[in-house]
Amino acid sequence: MKLEDYELIIHLSTIGTVRGTAKHLYVSQPAITQRLRYIESYFHHPLFVRTSKKLLLTPIGEQIVEHAQEVIEKETELQTLLQSYGDQISxxxxxxxxxxxxxxxxxxxxxxxxxxxxxxxxxxxxxxxxxxxxxxxxxxxxxxxxxxxxxxxxxxxxSDPLYLYDTKPFASGKERPLIAFKSDSTFHNLVDEWFLSHPSFKPIKSIQVDQIETCKQFMKKGLGMAVLPKSVVSEELHQYPHLPLTLDNEPLSRxxxxxxxxxxxxxxxxxxxxxxxxxxxxx
CATH class of the missing domain: 3.40.190.290 (D-Maltodextrin-Binding Protein; domain 2)
Structure with a gap:
């Protein structure tokens, strides 16, 4: 067994599908399937039960995943020890x-x-x-x-303060689309909490984009309002109407x-x- 095989077992158990694992590792699905067959033949037991939606660990598979995690942890500790020797920074x-x-x-x-x-x-x-x-x-x-x-x-x-930006001045009862960029759930929860506590600013619809820069450019073209952290704006602070987001008189920040x-x-x-x-x- 190679170290990469143990890493593959962990990826499969975490991601749950051959397709998702292949995409994550940038290899083909047949290559993943072939390697999994070898691993299961090596241990003489199936590690996963295949369903239409995802891979489910067998009881033996659960034990082997725990073993794989220990192997990788020990390997990391060894590499840490070996690389700590010597004065050259490499x-x-x-x-x-x-x-x-x-x-x-x-x-x-x-x-x-x-x-x-x-x-x-x-x-x-x-x-x-x-x-x-x-x-x-x-x-x-x-x-x-x-x-x-x-x-x-x-x-x-x-601490990165959050601002609501638009090309038009803010007013109570204003109805505008919200341009949202892809981010993690903690950011979206902060934004949702602010809009819930400020119903007069509730957006009429949401425009979803992938990147924060795309979100900013859409806002600058007047397509809607956007919540942006201070770190990604510079001249926009002086060029566009913006409103600092606060809850209970405390600034919202990332x-x-x-x-x-x-x-x-x-x-x-x-x-x-x-x-x-x-x-x-x-x-």
Whole structure:
């Protein structure tokens, strides 16, 4: 059994379908199916029951998934120990970063970091914060929005105030579409809570877009109002009507966190990145 086989077992059990796992790993479905057959023949037992909707773990499959998680954890501990030897800053730095952090803050951080430590290989995944929280994603560090991780170390980086923007002045009873960008549930819950407590601003419909930049451009063309964090607006603060979102006289904001497991600081390349982030200005 290869380490990749144990990782595949965990992905299949977490995602629940061959198709979804193949998409996540950027390989073909037949390749996943063929590898799963080999794994099940290796253990002489089926790991999953195939249904029309998803894969269900067998009792033996549950035990093997637990074993796979232990194998990967031990391998990570060994790699951490081996890479901690020596004075040269090298190795791999694995980062999971939310889309907004990747757009607004990460480029300058990585520019500085790679100039200081050119021998370090950067392994970067960007996306929604709720996807990056998946414990099966073996990131050294996570730069996420919303709530902090429930385990490990969390360093608060930024409180990002939310504003309601439009091209027209705000007025009570105003009926306008709401342009919403793809984000995690904690952000949408904040927005929904604000609109529930301010019924005079209730949108007449919702326009869904994929990226926050698309949302901003739609708003600037007068297609509707949009809730945007302060970090993604600059000249818009002076060019368009905007309203700070508050609940119970407290500003609504999106928190930004640096999250990691304490032992990863034993890796010099990870510790130097954490130090750089802590010394950077996120305001």
């Amino acid at each position: 190795g791999t730095l694995s980062i999971g970063a939310s889309s907004i952090v990747s757009q607004q803050f990460l480029p300058s951080l990585l520019e500085t970091y790679t100039s200081l430590y050119p021998d370090v290989k950067i392994d970067l995944v960007t996306g929604l914060s709720e996807d990056l929280r998946n414990p099966n994603q073996n990131f050294h560090v996570r730069l996420i929005r919303g709530e902090a991780m429930k385990d490990g170390e969390n360093i608060h980086l930024l 928190e930004t966190w640096l999250c990691f497991q304490k032992n990863v600081r034993n890796l010099p390349q990870v510790d130097r990145f954490i130090q750089l982030v802590q010394n950077s200005n996120f305001t």
